[in-house]
Amino acid sequence: MNEDYLWDKSGQPDPQIQELEQILAPLRYQPKSLKLPVVRRRNYWPLAIAATVLIALLVTGVWLRSRTEKPQQQQEAKFVPSVVTEETPTPVVVKNTKLRRKPFHKPRSNKRVFTKHEREEALAAKEQVLLALRLTSEKLRLAQRRTQGPPPNQIKNQHKSDKRS
């Protein structure tokens, strides 16, 4: 057997070696160019920007809501008696509960609805509502007197007739 054939394929080959070569021929190295698998990259930009816009909207909504509700946190009405002497020029804050003339009768059914704290809160709110309505009513009547015109509902209709014309 010529061993040079095994080394550099020179000389006379051995038949068994040739047979083995034929059997293993399909597995022989085939030179070809490298092909990397194509991976499709997803574009996350639209998703990211949409999420940013959504977050911005949420923050804007929360900010607008807090801006609207901030002045509502004051729940105590301040009222100062109309007679103010020169010695006390600073405003005095008096709770509206002192402004009532008529004692308040709490409905029986409300005992089950409100806790003590809620009831106090509701009472204060009621006093504020009465005070505000009273003040509004006086201003409207004053406006009516000064204009020497029709009552407010007619004023409202006047607005509608103005729109029509």
Next chain:
Amino acid sequence: MKLLFHKLRLPLIAGLLVVTAAFAVQAQDPKIQTGSLDHLAAKASQTVDVNVDGRLMKMAAKLLSDKDVEEKEIKELVAGIKGIYVRRFEFEADGQYSAADVESIRSQLRGPSWSRMVNVTSKKDGGLEVYLSFLGEQVNGLAVLATDDREFTVVNIVGPIDLEKLNKLEGQFGVPELGIESTKAKPKNDK
């Protein structure tokens, strides 16, 4: 860049629509911001400050009796009202508030939903303006702006209000008279 804009077109349009809708809703809210008047409290000799939001309105309405005629009337009046806000300042001297203070309120009342119903101005009695806010044909807000040499009042009612019923309230419901007109008789030469 063009491709990016193309891909972002839908989210951007949706976002813009939502923002526009949010601002439109905010603009139609007949609630007036009166925070700019806070500094007047220190100068005022008398202050009325009422802040009743929707939650408190409901609580207050529950305390109004259905059996008492007067309270029943006021209960019907406040039904549906989402808030009542009053800022009233009375001063011992003239010129304690500025035109900017008035403008801070008046500018809010120039919105599309507001209509000025009454505007009375006189040197003696000051200015009195009544505004109504409309949502379609329905009244959804009321504002009164009363200014005098020594008085500055802003009333804001948010929600539907029956003006005829409101007008009948004077002298009722156990609330003492505030003597609005009497304040105008004060001498003006104190400065």
